[in-house]
Amino acid sequence: MGQSVQEMIAQSKGKKSKKFVEKMIPVLLFLIATVSVLTTIGIMLTLIVETVTFFTRVSFIEFIFGTTWLPFSNLDAQFGILPLIVGTLKITLIAIVVAVPIGISAAIYLSEYATDNVRRVIKPVLEVLAGIPTIVYGFFALTFVTPLLQSIFPEIKIFNAISPGIVVGIMIIPMIASLSEDAMSSVPKSIRDGALAMGSTKFEVAMKITVPAAISGIIASVVLAISRAIGETMIVSLAAGSTPKFDGDFTGSIQTMTAYIVQVSKGDAGYGTTIYYSIYAVGFTLFVFTLVMNILANYVSKRFREEY
């Protein structure tokens, strides 16, 4: 070695190529990051432009307040979205009734009672449940849950709201359980110890200390899960039917917003027809629903955050 290390460092620092790379990397990364933002903006623009076109053909009032959804009628096409919204809400309601009690109970068990070994088995299983493709859930609803329900309640039709509702609920259980468990596990042990040292039972600690302290995270997990249930497509397309109905019946065929979009997309509605534009209007409505839910989840988790 004829040179000192410092001299060699000085030489390599002087190299032009290294300086160029250092300058270009941030630019490159910025461009890549921009792509995803631009894509989102592009999707939003398409959605808005096509929705606006739709409202030049169908009145906004009819769309929002109309109680009949009859897009395929040649004589008297009607675009009142309420039946689709009601269909979506039926599925969501059943899903919540199934998922919230089970999901939160599972979270309480995992965070308060389960030993490390049990948790190490159950958490990955829950995550596998979250990773099952929704088409499989759809099949499960149609070929297993529906026949099972029919054997107990014969009045249930082959396409109905209950079976896909239950299965959507099963699908969102891991989300509620896992996010709620995270919120509850982050309640410091010292606070639980304080409650135990007062003579509380484990269950009292869970219900009166841990759950209230983690309530913002728990509510946020439920709201996010609801948002997921509203947007769920495959299960309802397969098992809920395609009959937009504005009523309170859960046993017969219904149609959700998402299922309608699938129905039209895979059919042969020509470009430029009112039906074609209607999927954008429905899509936009769906977007508004999930956006509101996500904002709500964000607000709740900030507003009700307990200090500790």
Next chain:
Amino acid sequence: MSTTQAINNRSKTAGLEQESSQATSTSSVYDTKQLNLWYGDNHALKNIDLDIKQNEVTAIIGPSGCGKSTYLKTLNRMVELVPNVKTSGQIMYRGRNIFDKDYSVEELRTRVGMVFQKPNPFPKSIYDNIAYGPRIHGIKNKKILDEIVEKSLRGAAIWDEVKDRLNENAYSISGGQQQRICIARALAIEPDVILMDEPTSALDPISTLKIEELVQELKKDYSIIIVTHNMQQAARISDKTAFFLNGEVIEYDNTDTIFSNPSDKRTEDYISGRFG
């Protein structure tokens, strides 16, 4: 259980407490006999024999890792929350072995309150923190709860500082105030004994002084066992002192004797600051 029943039961136990304290003013609260404790293979407490008297402040001192906190947590069986803990021997609390199969930990901890090293109020209002204990033990009457809250906060010498902000979150006040809230929370169920695990180690000198004064005040009604790192603190506030080293009790005597005329060389070395 109805509200009135709960209150009756409560005043009954309070009455019993008073009677027993009058009848046996020098009787022991805790009598530990040949206590051994292991964390897995680690023998943390070795053949502990300690007789802790009523209405006294008993200080437990010793270097880090000597088992003093472990011993304190054994007294209300909080140590059992650590996985792989094994014990042998007896701890007689008011004449009953706390390790007995039919001794419920909830019952024990209702009689023996605890204050922790770091203030750990619940993430609730100051009022709800104090009312927590009475509520879980069945007292629901709002008027009675109000009285208990005021009495406990006065007992912990913090009423004047927080009386106008009872509905604020307990984390909105200073660390020293939080620690007194935790003491008030323990007082709210009128325990027999209060265990304190280095209650001032996370506090500034002024808050420390307030807590020390409070301990002097509290020993009139309660028996207090306090673990401390601070030998001056032990000398200032305690009646009896136990010196722990490597899981053993080296010396246990009146605080005056321990600090002026210790009988064991190791005690002398420790209190004179030669190690620890």
